[in-house]
Amino acid sequence: MIISIIGVGLLGGSFALSLKKKYPLVKFVGVDTSIVNQKIALAKGIVDEIVSLEDALQMAELNVLATPVDTIGKLLPTLLDQIPEGRTIMDLGSTKELVCEIVDGHPNRKQFVAVHPMAGTENSGPGAAFAELLTDKNVIICGRDKTDRDCLMLVEAFLRDIGMKIHYMNPQEHDHHLAYVSHLSHISSFALGLTVLDKERDEKAIFDMASTGFSSTVRLAKSSPQMWAPIFAQNQKNVSKALGDYIALLKKFKTAIDQGETEISLDYMTKANDIGRILAGIEKK
Amino acid sequence: MIISIIGVGLLGGSFALSLKKKYPLVKFVGVDTSIVNQKIALAKGIVDEIVSLEDALQMAELNVLATPVDTIGKLLPTLLDQIPEGRTIMDLGSTKELVCEIVDGHPNRKQFVAVHPMAGTENSGPGAAFAELLTDKNVIICGRDKTDRDCLMLVEAFLRDIGMKIHYMNPQEHDHHLAYVSHLSHISSFALGLTVLDKERDEKAIFDMASTGFSSTVRLAKSSPQMWAPIFAQNQKNVSKALGDYIALLKKFKTAIDQGETEISLDYMTKANDIGRILAGIEKK
Structure with a gap:
């Protein structure tokens, strides 16, 4: 069997590497517009051939x-x-509504499986790919009912074999939730990084004073702009709403601090602490 | 020698544990208003006695x-x-301007050393304390010139012995920088956690869809409200300015997304990527 990876970056590369471990007889071919990515993908054994x-x-x-x-x-x-x-095509994109809409009604729609693995790092490109990225992570399949049964079963078998947990969702729900649990945290991190860089021209001070807490919060600001700009554009409506909610809350927080209303900021933080239960769930995954 | 830890939480507890490793003959006594903290501090061997x-x-x-x-x-x-x-008193607080102002002119001012270690976790209390928290981290001493030479040398010897790198700064500068590199990232994380919790009432969806990126960004939202509310209050002016800068940038980001100005959001993200150099420095520490 031959599997093609179209775009041998972090996610495509990691998917190929994890499949290779389970299916040593499968041949992987890669497609990429970047010569550098092609070379790294070959050198790293992500794909056997560029086509x-x-x-x-x-x-x-x-x-x-x-x-x-x-x-x-x-x-x-x-x-x-x-x-x-x-034959089957699956994607690994972080937005699903627009892509499902684009192919809706296409005579071969059934050969497409819309897939989004809940995994990533702040690094990008085939150099950052590793076989364990997807292990034990959740993966969402959208528009299952529009997909051919055999195509779906093939994709699901591969996803399960590399240790992913499959969930189903409609594309609208998917994009709505993702705006809050993924896209927003990337924007908050990009903006935090930029705010600090803008202000702290004296980089020495940042080096000396920033600790692991800052590092953790701003880590996603290293993410690829070329990957994220199209995600924000495609999920514009939901991202804008989530970002609006976030800004509104930050303003309330600022007012509480400005007016010395410690009870209010205490209340916000105490409620936010509840995220601990969610994090325990994520880290268990 | 006896050292007292007044407030046996994450930071005081970790400082005691790291000193104990280096100075097995020193006796540590603890002061804490919480009976639970007292018990845990004794059980964990953070202090030898509660007084x-x-x-x-x-x-x-x-x-x-x-x-x-x-x-x-x-x-x-x-x-x-x-x-x-x-005798000597040192503190470990995250704000320095007000505390230095309060004791300025006190006849025994010279016996106080204003210390801020650049280390912490999102957990709190003596149960979260560990000996390695401060190892290889930076520590800021403020108002060195107002401190007695012997008191200062004693504190510096202890800080160096547990592996900390000492820097000096005036209290105003300290609080200004900290607003950006620490206090702001805590607010951004608290607000992100709360925005997602407010919106995502269906917790199942968060569990299934959130990944390690979200987890990293929102980790600080688990931090202690009782510790952070007074920090924001004491550093009100700087925190308000930093938060205002952050909100202004988020609004620009939102406008770029709303108006489909991908070039602008690409530009923001590309500039924010530069934080990678800073993070490399922090992670090396």
């Missing part, structure tokens, strides 16, 4: 679309136009 | 004031009134 997009589609039983989400939206209709019968 | 504040002050060569910062401000003048000659 053109057209060749990948003709060769592969399963095509894994792991590019930034704007490219997924552009490529997917053409790939579905050309895909041989019985 | 009254008055007794601690009479017994100890060095008194370590490790309570929330509002209590530091309240206790310190009285402690300085009563402290025997030649």
